[in-house]
Amino acid sequence: MPAVAATQGRSAGKDPAARRRAGRPSAAVLDKAGITVAALALISRKGYDGLTMAALARSLDVAPSALYNHVSSKDDVLLLVEDHLVEMVDVSGFGAGPWDAAVRRWAWSYREVFAQHTPLIPIIAVLPVANAPKTLAMYEAVTAGFGAAGFPAEKTISAIVALEAFVFGAAYDVTAPADIFDAGTLAAQTPNFTAAVDRLAAEQHPRPADVAFSLGLEALITGFDTLRNR
Known part of the structure; x- marks a missing residue:
């Protein structure tokens, strides 16, 4: 019976892994190419003064700490933008x-x-x-x-x-x-x-x-x- 209940719970959409996938993406799905694209989009909307690590994290829908797994500072982001240009x-x-x-x-x-x-x-x-x-x-x-x-x-x-x-x-x-x-x-x-x-x-x-x-x-x-x- 416990096994049946567990199966029914998962079929009802209560799988914990599924719930995690529906939420904020993990830092693992980020990469430098995605950060660069998001930074350029943010710059086009708000200018270079509007490019902050907090704003960039919000535009990517991740926590700021997730960004720091890939870049150590705003200067690193700007270097990515420069390299793209x-x-x-x-x-x-x-x-x-x-x-x-x-x-x-x-x-x-x-x-x-x-x-x-x-x-x-x-x-x-x-x-x-x-x-x-x-x-x-x-x-x-x-x-x-x-x-x-x-x-x-x-x-x-x-x-x-x-x-x-x-x-x-x-x-x-x-x-x-x-x-x-x-x-x-x-x-x-x-x-x-x-x-x-x-x-x-x-x-x-x-x-x-x-x-x-x-x-x-x-x-x-x-x-x-x-x-x-x-």
Whole structure:
């Protein structure tokens, strides 16, 4: 009789394991990919200021302690987000065509990706790349491309850092207000600057930020090109 009663209890939906499955998921069902997706969704709704460990746990419907089985801090989450975004950066030109064309493709793509995530830039600029496989894969592709093009190995990382500094700064420029260089009531005191601003405006470029980026990038590529051993 006890065995029959136990069977009837389980058939009535009273199996303890079934009740656990119906509740909050355990930490075991979490993984870094799921945390990354949830973090990006939270950022899209509330911005980077809204990304906290508590908010992320709520969005995943888990206890905050469950998150700490996979990431040790918010910086770890941001590193996951960075790694996800870096995978979107186009490095396919390296090894597939001329070095300068590959650098252009990489830099333009890099800027476009991070122009959508400028609040992340000050954070990732000082985050170590250890344990970020996609970020490391990008750097490996770029470094290999520089090496194959005859760029001095001892200058390669410095060149990449210089390009990244330019790319990250340019990413902010994409979202800058159109009147950022308007001198306002002080225009008469800055005649040369104001005239240059007006001259650029007269060109009526759809995206002035692109003009500035192209100019700076070409200057960097030209300068770096002189260092190559061809």
